[in-house]
Amino acid sequence: MTDNEQSRPVKTAATSLGILERLKTGGPLGPTALASDLGLAKSTVHRHLKTLEREGFVVLDDDGYRVGLRLLDFGIHARNQHQLYEVAKPKLEELAEQTGEKVWCVTEEQGRGFHLYGAAGKHSVRTPAREGTRSYLHQLAAGKAILSAFPDERVHEIIDQHGLPAKTPHTITDPDELFEELATIRERGFAVNREEIVPKLHAVGVVVTDQTGYPVGAISISGPSNRLKGDRLTDDLADLLLGAANEVEINLNFS
Template sequence: MTKEGPVKTAHTVFNVIEAILELEGARFTELVDHLGMAQSTLHDHLKTLESMGMLVRDGNEYRVGIRFLEYGEQTRQQRQLYEVGRPQVKELAEETGEHASLMIEENGDGVLLCIEKGDVAVNLGAYAGIRVPLTSNAPGKAILAHLNEERIDEIIVEHGLPQLTSKSITDRSELDNELMNIRERGYAIDSGELVEGVKAISAPIVSRGEIQGAVTIGGPVKRMSGERFDKILPDLLLKASNIIELNISHR
């Protein structure tokens, strides 16, 4: 522990790690300038993180260590939803050729638990572990639609209604109407709210009366249209979510 105290030290440690990620690797002087931190304090944190394997040094440049991947993968493997949901996500990607994923809610964010790409899937720049606002995408809205009003209020107060594209929902009354439609329809849609030119459909996964996550198919607007978008893909998703729900309930 440094002289900063335990709480401040923990906060500073993660600031250092996030800075190195943001800079895609950085030298000591770059970090001093970026963080505005005393050199002696930064030096202590870097040496400690390096000794723990959290950072690696390539010459004079610090990078975040792969050890974080080990922790993340262990955490993911311990989730029942990942265990039973991944085979369905893989099957959806193979059957549709598109981008399929599984999302959960954590601390008010949407977190992708796993991703599978079909043979014609576009590169959306997404990866397992990426965090996105729940209000700006199909799986996030599918999850929100099955949370109680108090929890929805808490998430909106904390995270707001960010505008990621021109089609993102930024009005609370519009969001409330959208969530009502999702409950009635049984699934959520996203028409370029997260990524311009990309549409997605998502079905909620509800087990034991609680929302567990959402499974999604996404792709280019031109392929996500007509009967395929309105009927075929929703049916595939609802079938997949039902199988996941049953597997969770019987374990």
């Protein structure tokens, strides 16, 4: 499963997806700008755009082409496939209300973490994470909680596939260190993140498993480091999360 080298990819399809990707991050663009960015001929990009437009994946307005809401339809569908979303959602809102912080629900796909849903408490701070955001598991409290529930073998696969890229000086970049951390997490039941992805941002995360012990995702609470520290972080909030995760796990068995 470590093999991600594809024998013969469909280059034409990859080109279309590359255009979508570029439009997502690069705002509205025209054929000329896209062509030079992607190293393609104007006419080629134009043809792709018109095809994508026909299907609603991109739309044309005054400023150029943008990603279309057709993708929201697909995205919401992708999210609804995860039972965790619907079950965890009300619990997350409750936690956000109680703690005043930002509460997330994260799941794993292809060795990466995806933010399924976030509930904002009264005092929650703005972070780079949005719904749909894809992150490296080892950079997230929720992600490390998920990793702690995988067999070592699977964690090795993930490291092989994605590495352990750093986001801040505190990010865990050494496999051995990560495995030690995962042992600690398994022991005490929750994961802690101290400025490992965003400076001055801390978080706690707890895994949510199904009946077989497989991690279907994790929930986390994040906030400013000076508010999420000491006992509040490792006792109060961790306990709150452990209870919530436990409830979610039970509800998952009956849906």
